[in-house]
Amino acid sequence: MADNSENVLNHISFIMDGNGRWAKKRLMPREFGHKQGAKKFREIVQYCLHDKGIKYVSVYAFSTENWKRPDGEVKGILNLFVEYMNTCIKENDENKTRVRFLGNRSVFSEEIQAKMAETELVTSKYERTMGICINYGGRDEIVDAVNKLISEGKTHITADDITNNIYTGIMPPPDMIVRTGGEYRLSNYFMWQSAYSELFFTKTLWPDLTKKEVDELIEEYKSRQRNFGGVKNA
Numbered sequence: 179m180a181d182n183s184e185n186v187l188n189h190i191s192f193i194m195d196g197n198g199r200w201a202k203k204r205l206m207p208r209e210f211g212h213k214q215g216a217k218k219f220r221e222i223v224q225y226c227l228h229d230k231g232i233k234y235v236s237v238y239a240f241s242t243e244n245w246k247r248p249d250g251e252v253k254g255i256l257n258l259f260v261e262y263m264n265t266c267i268k269e270n271d272e273n274k275t276r277v278r279f280l281g282n283r284s285v286f287s288e289e290i291q292a293k294m295a296e297t298e299l300v301t302s303k304y305e306r307t308m309g310i311c312i313n314y315g316g317r318d319e320i321v322d323a324v325n326k327l328i329s330e331g332k333t334h335i336t337a338d339d340i341t342n343n344i345y346t347g348i349m350p351p352p353d354m355i356v357r358t359g360g361e362y363r364l365s366n367y368f369m370w371q372s373a374y375s376e377l378f379f380t381k382t383l384w385p386d387l388t389k390k391e392v393d394e395l396i397e398e399y400k401s402r403q404r405n406f407g408g409v410k411n412a
């Protein structure tokens with residue numbers, strides 16, 4: 179295996195897929211899988227930020243396409259989201275994590291939007307950052323950025339303009355994107371940011387992911403050769 183242990187890991191991102199199948203295997207409703215997935219999310223984010231010392235973690239929690247799911251499932255996911263924000267606001271000192279929401283929030287009720295703003299505000303004193311992609315769509319994100327620039331009077335748009343106006347803002351692009359659940363696609367995730375991300379796909383269903391497997395994925399990341407279009411040791 180190549181030794182590229184100098185590969186920096188500033189940002190790790192997870193496409194948390196497989197909750198529904200995890201529940202189905204147990205003859206339980208999909209909502210049960212999402213509940214277990216939410217627990218796993220807390221464990222893995224905490225592990226990456228505070229045990230592994232990674233500065234940025236992001237997760238794909240709900241896509242702009244996930245509204246197609248049955249009402250009950252969507253409601254269940256949104257309830258878990260609100261529950262999570264409540265614990266962030268209450269137990270913030272334990273989490274020590276700065277929370278940022280990435281996505282189009284205008285579709286959410288005023289109450290949820292206010293809670294999102296409060297969660298971001300009370301956690302803003304921390305450095306380690308977690309981005310939660312909720313009502314997130316990679317294409318919409320780029321279109322929104324372009325429209326914002328147009329409304330500001332721009333007539334010529336550069337790549338830097340887009341980078342500075344997408345939802346991720348201050349977060350660097352992900353070095354690693356890990357998709358659980360065995361599907362080999364990005365499903366409209368980080369279309370702009372993933373240009374040079376290292377991609378990892380595991381068959382493990384999200385609720386079954388372990389810290390040990392995260393460690394193994396990070397080890398594999400370190401062995402990858404990142405070129406960014408250049409030639410190593412040129």
Ligand code: IPE
Nearest residue numbers: 194195196197198199239240
């Ligand atoms: C991912 O798990 C969570 C969300 C999309 C909200 P799924 O619910 O997609 O689980 P599978 O893919 O059906 O197993």
Ligand code: IPE
Nearest residue numbers: 193194195238239240241365
């Ligand atoms: C991607 O998973 C979205 C999230 C994990 C939030 P999906 O389960 O929605 O993706 P597809 O529909 O299988 O591509």
Ligand code: MG
Nearest residue numbers: 195196197359
């Ligand atoms: Mg899925």
